[in-house]
Structures are given as C-alpha cells and as structure tokens.
Amino acid sequence: MTSDIPNHQPTHPSMPTRSADATWTGNLPDGSGTMQLESGAYEGAYSFRSRFEDGDGSNPEELIAAAHAGCYSMALSNVLAEAGHDPESVNTTADVTLQMVEGDPTITGIHLTTEASVPGLDADTFDEHAAAAKEGCPVSKALAGTEITLDASLT
Template sequence: MPTRTADAVWNGGLVEGTGTLKTGSGALNLPYTWKARAEDGAGTNPEELIAAAHAGCYSMAFSHILGGAGFKSKTIQTTAKVAFEKQGDGFAITKIDLVTTAEIPGIDDATFQKLATMAKEGCPVSKALSATPISLSATLKK
C-alpha cells in the first residue's frame, strides 16, 4: 500500500498568518488560517480535514463490513463533527461525533446498529484517532 502525503506552509504569526495545505495527489490545495480554525473565517483548517477523512473512511469501512455480512448498501452518508476547544493554555480536539444515515435493503435495525458500531471500531481513521472520544449515531433509512 502506498504512503500518502500532504504539505503545509505557514507564513507569519498564528493569528494574522496564513497558510496553504496541499495533498500529494494534488486533489487539495487550500488556504488555511487561524480565523478558519477558531472562528468563522474563510479557508479550511486541520479539524475540517480530519472530519472529512473520518467521514470518508467510516463510510467505506461500513460498506465493507456490510458487504462481508451479505448486505449491499444503496447509500451511506456520514458527517463527522470534530470539536476543537480551548483547554488550559492550549487547544485540543475534544471529541468526534459520527452521524451516519444509510439505505441498506434487507437489513433489520439491530443488525444495522451492530455493523455500524463494528465499522466505527474498525475504521482506520477511528483507530488513529482513538485517543479522542468518538460517538456514533446511526440511522437506517427505509
């Protein structure tokens, strides 16, 4: 398996500075700022990118686990909410809430919930972020 890369360039001090985040594939080349991270400024931020990675990874892991159990998903839509908060003298990612809604023909809710939880526990990004509390709300769409 390949190793994935991303680069960050930051210019200036924390509050007034600006930066650029770029993925090795070239799929992303985005500005980021402190205001985008701590307020409602333009650009992206590390937490938003973590949320995107987690939502994408979880949806893929859930699809894989469903397939292994004999189910084929029509759709899996996941939102990851990454909380960034002041803690002591610094900041921390304090929790991640995964919210998923999926349309899976032929599955009952108990099996759906069990497999959704397995996906949360088995998702590689969930494993990488395991030091942070991760919650899951899974809704079966009928």
C-alpha cells in the same frame, strides 16, 4: 478474497503511504497558510480566523473530519457487504470539536452521523455493523491513539 478493512489481513503486501503538505507564513494571529493533498484533490488556504473563529478558508480539523467521514463510510460499506448486506449507499458526516483545554486548543471529540440504504436489513443488525465499522475504521483507530514520529530541521 479478503478485504482490507476492518479486521482482515490486507490483500496487498504493501499499502502506499499518503501525504499532504502545509506551509505557514508569519505569526499565529496574523499569518496564513496553505494545505495541499499529494493527489492534488485539494489545495486551500487557512488562517487563525478560519481555524479558531469563523473566517474564510479551511482548517486541519475540517480535513480530519473529511478523512474520518470518508473512511467510516467505506468501512461500514465493507462490514455490511461482508455480512451479506450490500448497501446501496452510505453517507457520513463527521463533526470535529475543537475546544480550549487548560489553555491549549484540543480536539475533544468527533461525532459521526451516518445514514445508509441497505435493503432488507433491520435496525438492530445495522446498529451492530455500524459499531463494528467505527471500531475497525483505520482513521478511528488512528485518532484513538497512534504513534506520531517527527523529523525536524531548520533551513
């Protein structure tokens, strides 16, 4: 059986589309919003302060970091297992950097830090697999550039 990541044909002819919702009320500096995952696994508040300062609540960059860390951990586990090295664990942190670039808030980088427990695997081979997983991770691919489409309407 082939795997879904990183470079194989999907085992499922159609994979589900995932979604999340966000609502913002008010202007940017004084308003507030909520974000909710379709699964119900997360619902949280966000604000100007939680995004651009050090206020309470979440922010879109934190959710991107969670998605990237989760995807990468799965991708690395898969790459290792396909190479005959079953990992005991893979733990990844993704740090998303948001900075002002020419007056606009811009995600300027994402740094992945991962630690894995893989019995019998040497460091050089692990580094090769870790790099391959970064290239094959679907979130890495999406954040490197993907088509974004939009349907917009007024209510």
